[in-house]
Amino acid sequence: MKTTELTPGIGQITVNTERLWDCLMTHGQIGHTSKGGLNRLALTELDKQGRDLFKTWCEEAGCTVSVDEIGNIFARRAGLNNDLPPIMTGSHIDTQPTGGKFDGCFGVMAGLEAIRTLNDLKIQTLAPIEVVAWTNEEGSRFPPCMMGSGVFTGKFSLNDALTTKDDAGISVEDALHAIGYNGNKSHIGHKAAAYYEAHIEQGPVLEDERKQVGVVIGALGQKWFDIEITGVEAHAGPTPMHLRKDASLAGAEIIQFINELALKNTPHGRGTVGCFDVFPGSRNVIPGRVRMTADLRHLESGVLETMVKDLHIKINALDQKYGVQTVITPTADFPPIAFDSTCVSNVREAASALGYPNMDVVSGAGHDAIFMADVTSAGMIFVPCEGGISHNELERAKAVDLGAGASVLLNVLLLSAGIAEHD
Ligand SMILES: [Zn+2]
Numbered sequence: 001m002k003t004t005e006l007t008p009g010i011g012q013i014t015v016n017t018e019r020l021w022d023c024l025m026t027h028g029q030i031g032h033t034s035k036g037g038l039n040r041l042a043l044t045e046l047d048k049q050g051r052d053l054f055k056t057w058c059e060e061a062g063c064t065v066s067v068d069e070i071g072n073i074f075a076r077r078a079g080l081n082n083d084l085p086p087i088m089t090g091s092h093i094d095t096q097p098t099g100g101k102f103d104g105c106f107g108v109m110a111g112l113e114a115i116r117t118l119n120d121l122k123i124q125t126l127a128p129i130e131v132v133a134w135t136n137e138e139g140s141r142f143p144p145c146m147m148g149s150g151v152f153t154g155k156f157s158l159n160d161a162l163t164t165k166d167d168a169g170i171s172v173e174d175a176l177h178a179i180g181y182n183g184n185k186s187h188i189g190h191k192a193a194a195y196y197e198a199h200i201e202q203g204p205v206l207e208d209e210r211k212q213v214g215v216v217i218g219a220l221g222q223k224w225f226d227i228e229i230t231g232v233e234a235h236a237g238p239t240p241m242h243l244r245k246d247a248s249l250a251g252a253e254i255i256q257f258i259n260e261l262a263l264k265n266t267p268h269g270r271g272t273v274g275c276f277d278v279f280p281g282s283r284n285v286i287p288g289r290v291r292m293t294a295d296l297r298h299l300e301s302g303v304l305e306t307m308v309k310d311l312h313i314k315i316n317a318l319d320q321k322y323g324v325q326t327v328i329t330p331t332a333d334f335p336p337i338a339f340d341s342t343c344v345s346n347v348r349e350a351a352s353a354l355g356y357p358n359m360d361v362v363s364g365a366g367h368d369a370i371f372m373a374d375v376t377s378a379g380m381i382f383v384p385c386e387g388g389i390s391h392n393e394l395e396r397a398k399a400v401d402l403g404a405g406a407s408v409l410l411n412v413l414l415l416s417a418g419i420a421e422h423d
């Protein structure tokens with residue numbers, strides 16, 4: 001082993017931003033849409049082409065590539081001590097039908113770029129480094145989302161995942177066979193000493209605050225509900241105002257209340273009514289029924305519980321006020337996640353040492369890193385995307401910001417893997 005004099009300290013090395021950008025643009029040709037986005041649904045022929053190219057690039061970079069039973073691809077760069085569990089990084093290369101070039105792909109290619117940079121600098125790490133491309137993160141063709149990391153971390157059973165069918169009746173198992181990614185590596189997660197994921201923010205905060213790097217401290221917990229309000233349909237003319245049981249009035253107050261509830265719990269509270277259907281939907285009939293959804297989020301489970309309790313209290317009061325009956329049914333429940341404090345401080349330290357303006361942020365969306373946080377120390381690095389727009393063909397990110405995020409990734413991988421040798 002060489003002396004530590006030659007060992008780069010944190011913040012001393014950066015990735016090749018131009019090579020990262022070229023890699024994203026080249027990979028982004030596979031499934032590109034006329035509006036500059038991507039349509040590369042999981043386990044399609046285009047996904048196969050994207051996987052093949054990634055695999056080729058990893059092999060060219062000296063990595064050993066393996067595929068597990070749910071099609072997750074692992075590219076391992078050997079360390080000095082290969083008995084040590086690897087430091088893992090990655091994301092996904094499948095997209096929404098009208099997705100962008102950066103959601104997911106950035107995290108995978110940033111991992112590859114980190115390995116290419118280590119090769120350039122002839123740096124050997126103590127522990128191996130592994131870049132993973134998770135299968136079907138988007139869940140667009142085959143629900144649910146984060147399928148590959150879900151199976152890897154034991155959240156979903158392999159059999160349930162493999163038997164999931166798309167709208168055409170094709171199962172995940174058949175689709176994996178068709179593209180040749182039905183791997184033989186056990187789906188039971190091999191150990192990872194840490195997991196880092198670089199990702200575009202998919203929200204507007206970093207751009208608004210003029211920061212280049214987001215240090216992701218955790219992910220918001222989510223509670224989803226279906227709400228059905230039953231009133232009485234009646235004629236809009238003959239029925240005086242005080243004798244109505246108008247379901248839409250109660251619904252409108254619920255929308256207002258959910259908004260207030262989130263505002264009362266800033267900065268990490270969120271409250272959204274995304275669906276609001278009024279029945280019978282006729283201009284001269286007082287609505288007898290409303291079906292709506294509620295999506296409540298917060299970083300602290302206690303606060304989230306209180307938000308839900310307050311919503312129930314409000315709904316009971318509105319039932320009295322408007323003479324309606326409301327049924328509220330939970331449909332999804334994801335607890336908040338706090339990322340590992342060492343991973344978080346590594347990301348913060350690396351971003352500051354590299355001189356990138358940064359701030360702590362939370363993830364409002366789901367990511368593979370959230371499942372990985374259950375089985376190992378995990379952290380995430382966000383970079384801004386234009387207008388916070390994602391899951392959209394118009395999704396854009398700046399090369400300089402992507403390079404900054406990938407450089408932070410490179411440095412935290414080194415911090416966690418340890419440096420064995422450097423020329
Ligand atoms: Zn993503």
